Amino acid sequence: MAQDIEITRQQDSWYCKPATAIRVSTWTEAPRGQTTRYTHPIVGNDQLAHERGLPVTVTTGAEDGPTLLLIAGEHGNEYENIVALQETLQSLDPAALKGRVVGVHCCSLDSYLNRTRVAKIDGQNLARCYPGKADGTLTERVAYTLQNDFLGQSGSHKPVCLVPLHTYGPGMLGATLSGYNIYPDDPELTEAQRSASLATGLPLVWGHEFDASHAAAAPLGDDASGRTALYAAFLAGVPAIYWETTWGMRGEEEYKRGLLRLMVHFDMLAGTNEAIVAREQIESVGHGAGNMASHNQAPCEGLWRPTVQIWDRVKMGDLLGEIRNLYGEPLAQIRAMRAGVVIALSRMQYIVQGAQCGIVV
Ligand SMILES: [Zn+2]
Structure with missing residues (x-):
């Protein structure tokens, strides 16, 4: 564990060491050579936790290899990402795969059902709530569940990479991109994210500096908190890249191709990626450079x-x-x-x- 990650864990009053008891999940135990679909429970035992459980598909290869974690629907009113994940997982042949691909089809089911960016029940933006709270609002409990049960795994179940799949939402146009945080104190993690982004073949590759200690001190849910899924991955010591695309412009096809290229990049699928040079590769320095809303x-x-x-x-x-x-x-x-x-x-x-x-x- 890099020292900067350990320091951030200590600074973040919401961070909990993942509980061993809940680390055994349907996805970690899924049989080899098969595709398994199930609803992953959200922490807590009330009606809401059952109704808003996470739809998960895990494709477990016949051979050992890395775990790739793909999540969609952190914002429930974004669809290219959900469709791309569905169709990629449907097309994957477990016999041809090394390791496993874990796909969470929709993280914020409450916002999906209400066709909103944030959850209706608590008004919270899941992508600003990590590492969440086990006894918090629904959205904070979803964040906690993703942090613990998915990112917080160890050994071969620890993800080699997290990809939160997004779109620009209904009001924006934008270049299809793979983005990543630049951690000045962690060049190794940064480079893993940069090279994964370049492997995707998406037209824009954008890195932006990020100060994890700023997120660690910010309140959960605050729009400028930086408590994104990338931050959740950082706390877990997992490389992470996020994707954005425009509504209604076939971004799902770019995503599907990019996801398969990522599996080749991580030696989960055989073959080599045809070289694709990004149309623009940009790195922005200064904390907060990646907060699009600013x-x-x-x-x-x-x-x-x-x-x-x-x-x-x-x-x-x-x-x-x-x-x-x-x-x-x-x-x-x-x-x-x-x-x-x-x-x-x-x-x-x-x-x-x-x-x-x-x-x-
Ligand atoms: Zn989004």
């Missing part, structure tokens, strides 16, 4: 009219678009806060104050 926020409400496109290169101060009233009169101009590549943009729509207009990295 980029180019709207100073007022109005009709957002973007004037750039995804992949455009801009200079600091270049116009990204304007916010108008209904007569077409400009209320505000949104200018790039830094030079770089436009990787995401709000769709043309009525936006509220504080909404993100675009992301330039």
